[in-house]
Amino acid sequence: MIQPQERLNPLTDEQIAEYERDGYLILRNVCSDDLVDMYNAHIYHIRAQDDMPEWALPRKGPIRAQDRFTVRVFNPHLHDGFSLQMLRHPVIRGALAQLLGDEAVGVQSMYFYKEPGSPGQAAHQDYFYIRNEPNTLTAAWMAMEDVDVENGCLWAIPGSHHVGLLPHGKVKNVEEHEPWTDESEGVDLSKEIPLEMKKGDVVIFHNLLVHSSRKNRSVDRWRRSYVGHYIRHDSVIEREDLKKKIPLS
Template sequence: MITTKENRLSPIKDEQYKQFERDGYLLIKKGCSSDLIDAFNGHIYDIRNQSEVPAWAACEESKKYSLRLFNPHKHDSFSRQLMKLPIIRGVLAQLMGKEANCVQSMYFYKEPGSPGQAAHQDYYYIKNDPMTMIAAWIAMEENIDIENGCLWVIPGTHKLGLLPHGAVKNLEEHESWTEETEGTDLSKQIPVEMEKGDILFFSELLIHSSNKNRSQNRWRRSYVCHYIREDSFVTQREDLRVKYPLY
C-alpha cells in the first residue's frame, strides 16, 4: 500500500501531461482491474439490496437500482478504497503538482432508457479556491459507447473560463434538474467511448455531457470522484467541505 508521498506512483508521461493541458482531459486505459470493478459493482448492489437500507443510501423502492448514489465515500470503506486507487492518486498529483483530496463521489447506474446530463462545467456546481478540481470517471461496464450514453467532451473548452448556465433545453435527451452551458457550439463535441476499467480525468472547466441510454439491455454504470488540490477548499457547498486524502 502506498503510504508516503515519496513512493507515490507517477503513471503519466510528459506528452500525456501536455495533452491534458491542451485538451482538458486524459484517458487512461485499463487503470482499474476488471475483478475489482466486478467486486465493487456487486458491493454497491448489496448496499441497496438489504432489507434495511442504510439512511445514506436509501431511496424509493422502485429506484433502488437506478437512482445514482451520492457520496458513498463518506460512509463506505470500499468506496473510499476505490477513490484512493494508487493510479488515480499518482495521475492527480502529476497533473496538480501536489497531492489531491477527494470532495465528492457518485455511483451512476444509468439504466436503459434513462436520460443523460446536458453540457456543463463541474466548477459551476462545485466552486473551489484556488481552482484545481479534476474528476476521475471510471467505466464500470464492458463497453461504454454512444448507444448506452457515453460522455461527450469539447476539447480545449477548459480554457474559456466559467460560462453562463441556464435551463436544460432538450428534456427528451437530458435530465431536467441540472443546468447547461449557454452559447456552446455542440457541433465540436466528441464522444469518449470507454472500456471496463478505463479512467477519464478531466478539468472542472471542460464542457462535457452525456446523452440518453438508447440501448435495449445495457447499463452504463460508472464511479466518478471529484478531487481538489490539498491546499484548495470548496467555497460554497457546506456538504462538500470535508476533504479526504488519498494516502
C-alpha cells in the first residue's frame, strides 16, 4: 500500500514573519528546470492537438490558431494528472500549512501564456473575485520561465494586505492592462515593486495583497506561469464553480 507523503515544513520562522509583514514570500528553486520544461511541453502538447480535449479549449466555437497558445488554460488540475501533481507540489503544500496553521486544499488552477506584446492585469486583490469564509485564500504563482520587468512580471505593494478589502472599479489604462478585469481603488500604486523570479521559483501571496502585472514588452520572450489558489480545508468558497476542494496529500 502506498503511504501518504509526510508533510514538509519548508519555511523558517524568519520567512513566516516576512510573509506576515509583506503579504507575500518568494520561494527559490521550488521546481527544477527539467520539471518545468516537462510541464510546459505537456501543456503545449495538449493545446497543439487537432482533437484537443474539451476542457482545454481556449473558448467555445471554432479553434482559432492565435488562441491555442495565448488564452489561459483554466482549471487543468480537474482533468489532467500532471497539472494536479503540480498543484500538489510538496513544498507548496508544506508552506501553506505553516502559513495557514492547518492543511490547505486546492480550489483553482490556471496556466497563463502571456505572449510578447500582451497586456497585464490591473492592480487587484484576489479576495474581490474569490470570497471565502473564514478568509484563508492564498495563491501560489509558479514561474514557468524567468520573469522580469521586460516580459511582464508580477508587481505588488508590500504590506497592502493589512488594509482590508478595497473598492474595485474599471481599469484605467487599457493599453497596459486587460479591460475586462477590475482595478483596486484608493491605494497608492506608486508603491508597487516588481517581483522578478527565475524559472521554478514560486511566490505565495495573501488574498488581500494588492498586486498586478504589466504588458509583456519583450520582442520574443513569453511569461508563462502556473497559478494555484488554495484555502484552508475548513474554509468555504462562495462561488459555485470553485466549491470542489482538492486534497494536497
